[in-house]
Amino acid sequence: MASGLLLATDPPLPTTPERSLWGWLVAHRWRYRAVIAGMLLAYCLLGLGGSIISIDEGFYTQAAREMLARQSFWTLYLNGEPRYYKPPLAMWSIMASYALLGESDWAARLPSALLAGVVALLVLGLAWELFHDPQTNLLALLLFLLLPVTVVLSHMVMTDMYLLAGLAAGMYAWFRARRDWRWYGVFALGLGWGLLSKSVAALALPGWALVIGVVRREWRQLGGVVLASGVAMILALPWVMINLASSRPGFLHEALLQEIVQRILGEYGPWPPATWLGHLLYYPRVMFTDFLPWTVLLLVPMGRVFKDLFRREALGEQALGW
Numbered sequence: 149m150a151s152g153l154l155l156a157t158d159p160p161l162p163t164t165p166e167r168s169l170w171g172w173l174v175a176h177r178w179r180y181r182a183v184i185a186g187m188l189l190a191y192c193l194l195g196l197g198g199s200i201i202s203i204d205e206g207f208y209t210q211a212a213r214e215m216l217a218r219q220s221f222w223t224l225y226l227n228g229e230p231r232y233y234k235p236p237l238a239m240w241s242i243m244a245s246y247a248l249l250g251e252s253d254w255a256a257r258l259p260s261a262l263l264a265g266v267v268a269l270l271v272l273g274l275a276w277e278l279f280h281d282p283q284t285n286l287l288a289l290l291l292f293l294l295l296p297v298t299v300v301l302s303h304m305v306m307t308d309m310y311l312l313a314g315l316a317a318g319m320y321a322w323f324r325a326r327r328d329w330r331w332y333g334v335f336a337l338g339l340g341w342g343l344l345s346k347s348v349a350a351l352a353l354p355g356w357a358l359v360i361g362v363v364r365r366e367w368r369q370l371g372g373v374v375l376a377s378g379v380a381m382i383l384a385l386p387w388v389m390i391n392l393a394s395s396r397p398g399f400l401h402e403a404l405l406q407e408i409v410q411r412i413l414g415e416y417g418p419w420p421p422a423t424w425l426g427h428l429l430y431y432p433r434v435m436f437t438d439f440l441p442w443t444v445l446l447l448v449p450m451g452r453v454f455k456d457l458f459r460r461e462a463l464g465e466q467a468l469g470w
Contacts, residue, residue, distance in 0.1 A: 212243050
């Protein structure tokens with residue numbers, strides 16, 4: 149899929165020679181590909197060293213070490229005790245990196261960095277689908293890569309980049325599935341990846357698609373989203389069933405009560421808001437602060453999305469706004 153997206157970013161060959169740097173870049177498709185590939189490799193692989201700097205990084209790296217030592221693939225362990233706060237996909241990736249490259253902070257951060265490259269390719273693919281313009285393609289890529297939150301999350305051991313990769317794959321697949329229903333299979337895989345990365349946070353993807361389908365009465369697309377979401381639930385089901393069988397009280401308390409119910413109510417988390425309303429307002433604030441310095445640019449497509457919500461030709465703006 150990534151190779152297909154990379155091919156989709158090819159600029160059309162110019163009909164007349166240009167002496168500008170941009171003209172030199174797009175004059176040959178392989179040159180354009182090589183520049184993008186080199187940029188992504190440098191971005192993803194540089195700066196992964198250094199010591200673990202946060203509690204979250206310490207949690208995930210140590211959990212991966214203990215899971216690897218125990219050969220435990222569905223239950224997280226920390227300090228010898230089972231933990232059920234997070235699904236295991238991020239730990240699987242770190243364990244695989246440890247097995248191939250040895251245990252190091254660089255190896256632990258590598259999967260997040262590579263996933264940032266995957267998301268960048270998906271951004272390129274979506275930009276090409278919407279605009280078919282190589283300059284817009286490159287601008288979309290730079291906007292994503294230069295976000296401070298992207299720089300930070302792509303070079304830390306966190307589950308956020310894993311979740312983002314699943315959501316981005318699902319969004320790209322949803323857009324393509326409107327013309328080819330087989331892309332709902334990729335939608336299901338993206339959602340399943342997100343569920344195994346950060347649990348119910350991934351349900352933002354089908355929730356968004358279902359709202360669009362209901363508002364615009366696109367019943368066929370709604371059926372595809374529902375079916376693909378069901379397949380994704382099946383992919384995540386083993387994690388739930390195995391841990392319920394292993395420790396029903398512990399799993400229900402940590403994975404469901406604390407991570408879902410109490411987080412929603414604002415009673416649990418690293419910085420729990422004092423009230424439910426404070427927790428509800430936390431996410432819009434994070435959304436706009438995380439998009440700095442491009443927040444102002446985000447407001448324009450979001451305004452167009454709201455204005456054109458009921459128009460069938462507004463899919464591009466909706467996808468970009470999301």
